[in-house]
Amino acid sequence: MSVLDDLAVKAGDDDVVCGMPARFVAAPASAREAAALIAAARDLTVVIRGGGTRLQQGPPPRDLDLIIDTRRMAGVVEHAAGDLITVVRAGTPMAELHRLPGQQLALDAPAGATAGGTVAANTSGPRRLRYGTARDLLIGITVVRPDGRIAKSGGKVVKNVAGYDLGKLYTGSFGTLGLITECVFRLHPVPVTTAVVRATAAPTHVAAVLSAQLAPSAIEINAAPGAEPEIAVLLEGTPAGVRDRAATLARLLGGDVTTEPPSWWDTPPDPPGGLALKLTATLSRVPDLVAAAVGAGLTVRGSAGTGVLYAGAPAGADTVAEVVASVRAAATAAGGHAVVLSAPDGTRDGLDMWGPVPGLDLMRRVKERFDPDHRFAPGRFVGGI
Amino acid sequence: MSGIDALAARIRADLGPDQVLTDRQQLRTYECDGLAHYKVIPALVALPRTAAQAAAVVRACAAAGVPFVARGSGTGLSGGALPHADGVLIVTSQLRDILEMRPADERAVVQPGVINLQVTQAATPHGYYYAPDPSSQQICSIGGNVAENSGGAHCLKYGFTTNHVTALEVVTPDGELVRLGGAAPDVPGYDLVGAFVGSEGTLGVATEVTVRLTRLPETVRTLLAAFHGTDQAGAATSAIIAAGVVPAAIEMMDALSIEAAEAAVHCGYPAGAGAVLVVELDGPSAEVDAQFDEVTALCEKNGAFEIRVAADDTERQLIWRGRKSAFAAVGRISPDYIVQDGVIPRTALPEVLRRITEVASSQGVRVANVFHAGDGNLHPLVLFDDRVPGEAERAETVSGAILDLCIEYGGSITGEHGVGVDKARYMPRMFSDTDLDTMQLVRCAFDPDGLANPGKVFPTPRLCGERPGRRQGAFEHEGAEVF
Ligand SMILES: Cc1cc2nc3c(=O)[nH]c(=O)nc-3n(C[C@H](O)[C@H](O)[C@H](O)COP(=O)(O)OP(=O)(O)OC[C@H]3O[C@@H](n4cnc5c(N)ncnc54)[C@H](O)[C@@H]3O)c2cc1C
Ligand SMILES: Cc1cc2nc3c(=O)[nH]c(=O)nc-3n(C[C@H](O)[C@H](O)[C@H](O)COP(=O)(O)OP(=O)(O)OC[C@H]3O[C@@H](n4cnc5c(N)ncnc54)[C@H](O)[C@@H]3O)c2cc1C
Numbered sequence: 001m002s003v004l005d006d007l008a009v010k011a012g013d014d015d016v017v018c019g020m021p022a023r024f025v026a027a028p029a030s031a032r033e034a035a036a037l038i039a040a041a042r043d044l045t046v047v048i049r050g051g052g053t054r055l056q057q058g059p060p061p062r063d064l065d066l067i068i069d070t071r072r073m074a075g076v077v078e079h080a081a082g083d084l085i086t087v088v089r090a091g092t093p094m095a096e097l098h099r100l101p102g103q104q105l106a107l108d109a110p111a112g113a114t115a116g117g118t119v120a121a122n123t124s125g126p127r128r129l130r131y132g133t134a135r136d137l138l139i140g141i142t143v144v145r146p147d148g149r150i151a152k153s154g155g156k157v158v159k160n161v162a163g164y165d166l167g168k169l170y171t172g173s174f175g176t177l178g179l180i181t182e183c184v185f186r187l188h189p190v191p192v193t194t195a196v197v198r199a200t201a202a203p204t205h206v207a208a209v210l211s212a213q214l215a216p217s218a219i220e221i222n223a224a225p226g227a228e229p230e231i232a233v234l235l236e237g238t239p240a241g242v243r244d245r246a247a248t249l250a251r252l253l254g255g256d257v258t259t260e261p262p263s264w265w266d267t268p269p270d271p272p273g274g275l276a277l278k279l280t281a282t283l284s285r286v287p288d289l290v291a292a293a294v295g296a297g298l299t300v301r302g303s304a305g306t307g308v309l310y311a312g313a314p315a316g317a318d319t320v321a322e323v324v325a326s327v328r329a330a331a332t333a334a335g336g337h338a339v340v341l342s343a344p345d346g347t348r349d350g351l352d353m354w355g356p357v358p359g360l361d362l363m364r365r366v367k368e369r370f371d372p373d374h375r376f377a378p379g380r381f382v383g384g385i
Numbered sequence: 386m387s388g389i390d391a392l393a394a395r396i397r398a399d400l401g402p403d404q405v406l407t408d409r410q411q412l413r414t415y416e417c418d419g420l421a422h423y424k425v426i427p428a429l430v431a432l433p434r435t436a437a438q439a440a441a442v443v444r445a446c447a448a449a450g451v452p453f454v455a456r457g458s459g460t461g462l463s464g465g466a467l468p469h470a471d472g473v474l475i476v477t478s479q480l481r482d483i484l485e486m487r488p489a490d491e492r493a494v495v496q497p498g499v500i501n502l503q504v505t506q507a508a509t510p511h512g513y514y515y516a517p518d519p520s521s522q523q524i525c526s527i528g529g530n531v532a533e534n535s536g537g538a539h540c541l542k543y544g545f546t547t548n549h550v551t552a553l554e555v556v557t558p559d560g561e562l563v564r565l566g567g568a569a570p571d572v573p574g575y576d577l578v579g580a581f582v583g584s585e586g587t588l589g590v591a592t593e594v595t596v597r598l599t600r601l602p603e604t605v606r607t608l609l610a611a612f613h614g615t616d617q618a619g620a621a622t623s624a625i626i627a628a629g630v631v632p633a634a635i636e637m638m639d640a641l642s643i644e645a646a647e648a649a650v651h652c653g654y655p656a657g658a659g660a661v662l663v664v665e666l667d668g669p670s671a672e673v674d675a676q677f678d679e680v681t682a683l684c685e686k687n688g689a690f691e692i693r694v695a696a697d698d699t700e701r702q703l704i705w706r707g708r709k710s711a712f713a714a715v716g717r718i719s720p721d722y723i724v725q726d727g728v729i730p731r732t733a734l735p736e737v738l739r740r741i742t743e744v745a746s747s748q749g750v751r752v753a754n755v756f757h758a759g760d761g762n763l764h765p766l767v768l769f770d771d772r773v774p775g776e777a778e779r780a781e782t783v784s785g786a787i788l789d790l791c792i793e794y795g796g797s798i799t800g801e802h803g804v805g806v807d808k809a810r811y812m813p814r815m816f817s818d819t820d821l822d823t824m825q826l827v828r829c830a831f832d833p834d835g836l837a838n839p840g841k842v843f844p845t846p847r848l849c850g851e852r853p854g855r856r857q858g859a860f861e862h863e864g865a866e867v868f
Contacts, residue, residue, distance in 0.1 A: 082623060082732035083761075102629075122571065133571070135579055136548050143823075151823035152816070157728045159760045160797035161534045161583050162804055162815055163842065164824040165547065168579025172571075189629030207489065211512065213603035215669050241672035280569040284489040307569050335490075336569035357574040359565045362557065365830040366575055382574040 003040040008066060015067050017047050018060030027069040031142060031150055031181035038179065039148025041066055045375050048175040050091065050117025053110050057341045059353050062379035070116050073181060084187045085156055090116025090180045103187040106131035108266055116180040122172030125266045126218035126234060129305045131188060134171045140184030141167040146371040158186050175377045176385055177370045191236035195246040198262060199255025201231045203287040206304045209233055212252060214245045219305030222264045223294050232262050269299040269312030275320055275343050276312040277327060280336030283307050292330030296323050307336065320347040328355055354382040389428045392449050396431050399441035406430040415474050418459045418466040423806055427468030434479045436554060436562055436592035443590060444560030446473055452836045455586045457498060457526030461533060462724055463805025465585045465841055475590055477528050488513050491598045492568050497528025497591045504596065513598035516543040520709050528591050534583030536801040538634040541759035543599065547582040554593035555581060558832035568595055580827055585803050586838040588831040602667035606677050607701045610662045610689040611655035615639050618660035619734040621687035622758045628683060630676050635759035636663040636708050642753040649714030652707030655691040663708050711755045719768035723784045726802040727791035731761035737790055741765060744786045748779040762800035804842045812844055822847055
């Protein structure tokens with residue numbers, strides 16, 4: 001127990017995950033330290049905490065002994081500008097990676113989020129239309145398995161098909177397969193010029209933006225009961241190119257060219273104590289899903305150009321189950337899913353937060369191999385994994 | 386009745402009699418993939434026409450404990466589809482339907498035997514295409530692409546197969562049909578589509594693939610720049626990337642590969658070139674025009690002595706013809722050759738090329754170099770004459786040394802051709818035992834009995850039987866000595 005004694009301290013009042021208080025907290029400073037900690041903690045249940053920006057979302061753990069905080073495992077290990085890659089420790093703030101000299105990790109994340117948390121939660125934002133998501137930008141990963149062994153896959157080159165791509169498996173694994181300690185990301189140049197075209201227009205206009213030859217970097221919408229729907233489109237490129245494309249787009253949408261995105265940009269509706277959902281749909285069904293969600297009283301924002309939306313309302317606890325059921329039915333009809341990110345106190349117990357998931361049996365088998373004792377974030381993931 | 390005869394009878398009953406081959410002469414057709422020096426005749430070939438039939442074949446194999454190997458078009462270059470002598474080869478050539486074309490959703494749903502180029506051909510009338518474009522795209526199958534996570538010249542900008550597959554239907558190694566992923570993005574749960582793509586047939590058989598369709602670009606512009614040597618061409622590549630341009634493709638050929646292409650397809654590349662770059666930009670006209678001028682200037686600044694700009698589609702195809710023919714063309718200047726596939730950080734290109742030349746000349750072997758220069762994916766073609774005693778061995782030495790160089794410079798032993806049977810022995814040079822063990826945890830989850838394409842990718846199979854329980858000595862932690 002000496003490693004535990006050295007690294008873990010008694011949990012404080014804030015060391016709580018979805019109402020479940022932890023007994024201990026440890027903040028290892030390196031992958032090796034983390035590995036020793038996890039090996040020594042083999043009788044403990046564990047939840048990993050990055051920036052903690054969204055740790056309270058999702059279902060609570062069934063049991064919680066130890067929070068492993070990653071923020072001491074921080075810093076850029078390498079930034080190979082000529083190769084457009086960076087190697088970073090998991091606790092590194094995303095903000096640092098958004099402004100590397102002349103380059104960026106083109107992955108939107110909320111203020112305070114860490115690289116590891118962003119990968120583990122598969123966080124994305126408006127620019128996913130152009131740059132993809134964590135699964136597309138992560139080219140290498142190092143993890144500590146639940147048995148305390150350190151493993152890596154991928155590497156430092158973008159093109160690489162040697163072995164299984166474990167980075168994909170850990171992306172969106174929400175801390176259920178072990179601790180991510182290091183990530184290698186593909187970078188992009190910072191665009192020379194950007195412009196935002198804003199219009200008051202229904203989501204049905206998104207299809208026209210997609211098929212126009214304007215190569216937008218993001219197409220975002222905002223829709224709420226009783227309000228005019230809005231579309232905002234981000235363009236990036238050369239000064240002349242952006243000017244021409246923005247003008248064409250403004251004509252197409254009947255909107256204005258601006259330099260700044262609207263205030264609701266990259267701000268999922270998440271009223272304190274209310275209901276927050278992530279909704280997905282195939283592209284042609286996005287307008288239907290938006291209409292259904294707005295009809296159910298939700299504010300909807302998000303990447304209509306990729307079929308990923310966020311919805312929320314300060315819903316009264318009595319209607320939560322109905323709202324979730326109706327929006328989930330609409331998302332399913334639209335070829336997508338509805339995941340509950342947060343729900344008012346007292347409503348979580350009866351809610352299936354993740355909804356139906358294809359391939360659940362195989363997922364259970366994967367979990368069983370990686371974490372046979374179900375110590376890592378037990379009960380937080382799909383199907384109670 | 387022997388075990389295989391019984392299995393053949395069972396599969397014949399589930400499929401049709403004409404969908405099972407046991408005649409040795411017919412089986413021989415399938416003895417190798419594109420890497421023809423590995424040859425194994427399978428015990429049985431099954432040609433399912435539906436996903437349910439493919440599942441029935443796998444179920445029969447599982448029941449009999451017989452290994453199975455999936456095969457698409459057999460163009461793989463790492464022996465991935467090499468049959469198992471006592472096993473069943475499941476060939477997808479009868480699963481060739483495009484099931485759905487949904488341009489408004491930017492998706493198509495296809496069977497695994499559909500040829501890569503056919504997807505693009507079917508999508509083009511709608512203004513879309515399928516972006517991953519391996520040079521073999523006229524013959525290779527989507528199922529093979531999924532298994533290999535295949536790339537192509539345009540992957541620099543658009544990514545690889547893994548970035549363009551959103552859902553799969555697979556037969557698991559116990560014979561169950563399972564759907565993974567979905568048509569919409571970010572399906573909740575583990576990204577098993579991401580785990581399956583690139584798993585080289587070791588996690589099951591893909592029976593249906595949902596791919597992303599990409600909008601055809603408004604403008605495509607292509608140039609050919611001739612340099613005196615690869616250093617200059619490499620410097621031009623670096624300058625283009627450093628300027629923040631993301632071309633659709635940057636391909637490089639050295640003098641020897643130019644000579645071969647010239648002999649084979651008369652592509653008419655500039656005389657005296659020690660290296661050429663093919664650079665392609667695509668996107669909205671307003672962007673492409675501005676960036677094209679910048680690229681041209683950067684090539685000139687870095688020593689290009691001639692730049693040809695394709696005026697139309699015909700000229701563009703002429704420029705690409707030399708590059709796309711390069712592998713086969715080398716046959717014109719050498720009776721035998723090894724196609725190597727390795728990756729280095731792009732900035733190390735000049736140094737690694739010099740070291741490849743050193744190794745090659747020390748062995749008295751010639752190497753022609755063709756690369757996806759934009760992403761550091763090298764395809765050295767190691768030339769030899771099998772009739773000369775010892776030459777094949779020397780070529781093999783050079784080929785292996787090139788992989789060691791790739792690892793030394795922080796790259797990879799394969800960028801697109803896969804590990805297969807050919808490179809399994811190199812995996813421990815790139816990955817630790819624990820790394821490989823962890824990958825095989827995934828394999829154990831899918832295929833605990835190790836029946837799906839055994840002997841590929843991993844040098845030593847992991848036994849899946851024992852559940853990695855608590856307090857096992859074998860799982861004592863290796864970093865614990867820190868404390
Ligand atoms: C259930 C749920 C669903 C979410 N869905 C989305 C979404 O669809 N889109 C979106 O943009 N944002 C989503 N988020 C928000 C996302 O978590 C945050 O936006 C942020 O990126 C997380 O970064 P963080 O450093 O604050 O991590 P935290 O909030 O501290 O942790 C987030 C999750 O990642 C795990 N984690 C953190 N660090 C590591 C690590 N190093 N290794 C392994 N696991 C780790 C945690 O255990 C937790 O499950 C979701 C969050 C949750 C909990
Ligand atoms: C001239 C030439 C040029 C090439 N250029 C490129 C290139 O530019 N980029 C590139 O990436 N590759 C290239 N290749 C390699 C090869 O074409 C690709 O690997 C291709 O994806 C293989 O497809 P296939 O249908 O021929 O698969 P096969 O060779 O039949 O099989 C390849 C692997 O996939 C597995 N497999 C096949 N179908 C399935 C299925 N349905 N489910 C599960 N597993 C399956 C097999 O078991 C095997 O492991 C080239 C090959 C040649 C001969």
